[in-house]
Amino acid sequence: MGEVTLRAVRKSYGATEVVHGVSCDIADGELVVIVGPSGCGKSTLLRMVAGLEEITAGEILIGGKVVNAVEPKDRDIAMVFQNYALYPHMTVRDNMAYGLKIRRLARAEVEARVRRAAGILQIEALLDRKPRQLSGGQRQRVAMGRAIVRDPQVFLFDEPLSNLDAQLRVQMRVEIRRLQQSLGTTSIYVTHDQVEAMTLADRLIVMRGGVAEQIGPPLLLYERPATVFVAAFIGSPAMNLLPAVASEDAVVLAGGARLPLPADRAGLAADRPVTLGIRPEHLVAGDGPATIEVRVELAEMLGADTILHGRLGDGSLLQARLPGAERAQPGERMRLAVDPRQLHVFDRESGKRI
């Protein structure tokens, strides 16, 4: 019903190509988050699905039909914009009803749909207000209400929470997820916030420079990032990426520390330059099969956790997320251990996972 398919979708502005062929199948009812730094083409991709940008090459299918040449209004989609894009001179009710009125739905039907959507979003009391009389969070709800009343095949969200304050953002995030699950409507959600992406998504598309670096469920991307970029982008604090050289059954850090690899990962060509990734939360104080020694520079005591900033022998930085009970003094030498199974090895040149 509400499947969306991207087939090698490309977008160029003149000679500059900004989306270099993205393919993805989105199942009915799935919430897919497109995440990436600014300028990576994620909004452009969403706007192509919406029909606000022309598709230079490739195909987009909604509900099994190619929509490349279909007007936005006929694509059976609804979009929630970053700045809400409410009509400032219309009441909340009229804002929500506008699209339905244009579609010439019966007056009673329009009223019933607006009532129902307002009920779901708990904005019945605001129906006669104008957007300027609403707070940011309320405007956000109205913008979602406008999408809900249309009962479309696909919801498109373009960074809908980035104008809200941090606390409200967390609350609305939960609400959007709950709403999407109860309505069961296929959704594509664009954000630059990786926490938002991780918590909302059934599947993530991590984009960088117009290319989909990796597509998959959030935890898969966390556990098995396909590239150095995905590894660094997903997770907070960010993954430590250290230059190293592979030998047969281990990697040797630039500073000299030798970290053995698990048996099933051994067999790398010797002397191959690699980037070693270690998540800060996978480091523990003490000795283990793979141990690194650092000189402590700073310890951020956050209560539950202590974020340790250390420096390796060769001067590269290492962050470790240790239990809050750990105490460390600047200048102190400390040994940190990591389970070899949680080491990520990437090819230094291509950045691809090995």
Next chain:
Amino acid sequence: MERRRAAQDLLPHLILWGGIAIVAFPIYMTFVASSLTQEDILAGMPLLPGPHLVANYREALFRGVVATSGISVLRMLWNSLVMALIIAVGKIFISLLSAYAVVFFRFPLRMTVFWMIFVTLMLPVEVRIVPTYQVVAELGMIDSMAGLTIPLIASATATLLFRQFFLTIPDELVEAAKIDGAGPLRFLVDTVVPLSRTNLAALFVILFIYGWNQFLWPLLITNSPKMTTIVIGLTQMIGLGEGRTDWDIVMATTLLAMLPPALIVLLMQRWFVKGLVESEK
């Protein structure tokens, strides 16, 4: 504390009252003159109104004077009103549409078109009056309301203002309307025009007064007394050389001529103050 504030308020008030007196005094004198007889005025102006107010206005409004070929001021006011309304509404309509096209649509030579419109700003009626007259004459529009108004409508005054305002309408709003299924005309009527209502009110006032005060063009294009506008009529009443001037009637006509623009300003002021208070976003 209270007293000091009162003293501080005094000076601004004095300056304001002084300003009002300077602006209002000639208008007051016009009013006084319109309530006297010709003889009273020529004998030296008193500072207080006389008893002939109603009689003078009645004569001006309904009878007219010899100098204007017996056309009543009421008729002239009507001509001016129709002309000013057509010019104001016509200009707004044309400017709104052209600015809408220039801002919201992509078409070849878009900026060239905009600059062509813009350049006409530098060619006011007076500069292009001879060719314009010839065109109007050849189209057979001399001495008609169409000939009077159409050449004045076709100018760029408001296009630039509307363009600047339209540029402030966020793209997302345009896109939301596209997804809602509103076509270009629908978006114009349902969203752009309501959002522009303060600009519309302000422009209407400016353009109405512009139309009302037109002198040179109506002087050229109208021949028959029936087409005389109030501004032309007023100048005709003031006899040149040996002609007799009924100053009491002239003064009454002057005040009558001021009335419609003043009313428009008063009415529209309430509108755009409301618009400003309710300003969006």
